[in-house]
Amino acid sequence: MAYEAGDYESIALERRGHVAVLTLNRPDRLNAISITLRQEVEQAVAAVRADDEVRALVLTGAGRGFCAGADLLGTTPVATGRVEEPTAQDGRLDEMGWVGRWAMMWAGFDKPIVGAINGVAAGAGMSTALACDVRIGAPAARFKSVFIERSLSPDSGLSYFLPRVVGYAAAADIIFTSRTLDAEEALRIGLLNRIVPAERLVDEAVAYAELMTQWPPMALRMSKRVLQHNTDAGLEAALRYETVGLGLARKAPHDVAESRAAFVEKRKGVYTGS
Numbered sequence: 001m002a003y004e005a006g007d008y009e010s011i012a013l014e015r016r017g018h019v020a021v022l023t024l025n026r027p028d029r030l031n032a033i034s035i036t037l038r039q040e041v042e043q044a045v046a047a048v049r050a051d052d053e054v055r056a057l058v059l060t061g062a063g064r065g066f067c068a069g070a071d072l073l074g075t076t077p078v079a080t081g082r083v084e085e086p087t088a089q090d091g092r093l094d095e096m097g098w099v100g101r102w103a104m105m106w107a108g109f110d111k112p113i114v115g116a117i118n119g120v121a122a123g124a125g126m127s128t129a130l131a132c133d134v135r136i137g138a139p140a141a142r143f144k145s146v147f148i149e150r151s152l153s154p155d156s157g158l159s160y161f162l163p164r165v166v167g168y169a170a171a172a173d174i175i176f177t178s179r180t181l182d183a184e185e186a187l188r189i190g191l192l193n194r195i196v197p198a199e200r201l202v203d204e205a206v207a208y209a210e211l212m213t214q215w216p217p218m219a220l221r222m223s224k225r226v227l228q229h230n231t232d233a234g235l236e237a238a239l240r241y242e243t244v245g246l247g248l249a250r251k252a253p254h255d256v257a258e259s260r261a262a263f264v265e266k267r268k269g270v271y272t273g274s
Contacts, residue, residue: 010037013044018055018213019206020048027063032071033124045105052273055217056209060116060202069123103157106131110221112212116205117141130161136205138198141183143191145175166190216255217273222248
């Protein structure tokens with residue numbers, strides 16, 4: 001698995017213990033999503049997902065922006081996603097478009113994602129921030145939906161993620177007015193979990209992720225899956241899915257025994273995912 005910045009043109013990827021740090025790295029374009037950036041992110045996310053040593057992901061941006069959304073002005077501009085595109089697999093038209101596949105990639109990632117929001121997150125960049133499980137922001141963090149200003153309705157998962165984070169009325173306010181939310185308001189309404197000094201943002205995000213990675217990996221992944229599934233489930237269906245999740249979480253006999261031993265011996269557990 002590649003963790004050297006030189007392996008990529010538009011992103012950087014490193015590993016700090018059990019935490020991978022993925023940085024969108026087009027600071028001159030506020031990390032707007034070009035075709036190259038999108039392809040490299042897809043490759044990196046797939047590699048991180050397959051690496052059992054990585055138990056959580058920190059996502060951030062280089063420079064003064066987190067992600068300004070789709071790059072509509074670069075040398076290889078990205079389509080809005082409203083036009084059907086051929087898939088790489090079979091050449092058929094894909095009505096979801098790249099923006100849908102982008103949202104599904106983040107939503108389907110089975111390890112916790114900590115967003116380190118260093119600056120503006122707009123359009124598909126805001127959707128990307130919202131797809132993270134939790135978000136830490138620098139004081140310069142900003143959120144802006146943008147879509148209505150471009151004569152568009154929301155895409156890239158914004159209409160799905162945003163009301164689940166802040167509720168329908170707050171989401172309607174943000175989308176219909178397209179106003180900018182600063183870090184303090186974002187914290188107040190739940191777009192951010194906390195605000196930390198800019199110079200410590202990534203380190204704090206990694207430390208936050210490490211709080212999660214100290215626990216049994218299978219239990220952590222199943223906790224995310226159950227939480228995601230049960231956000232839209234009725235009580236009975238949620239209880240049934242919890243039972244399924246419990247069974248899968250305990251299919252790691254070493255970690256099950258270690259969690260019991262750590263509790264009895266009053267020590268920190270050492271978990272392997274097996």
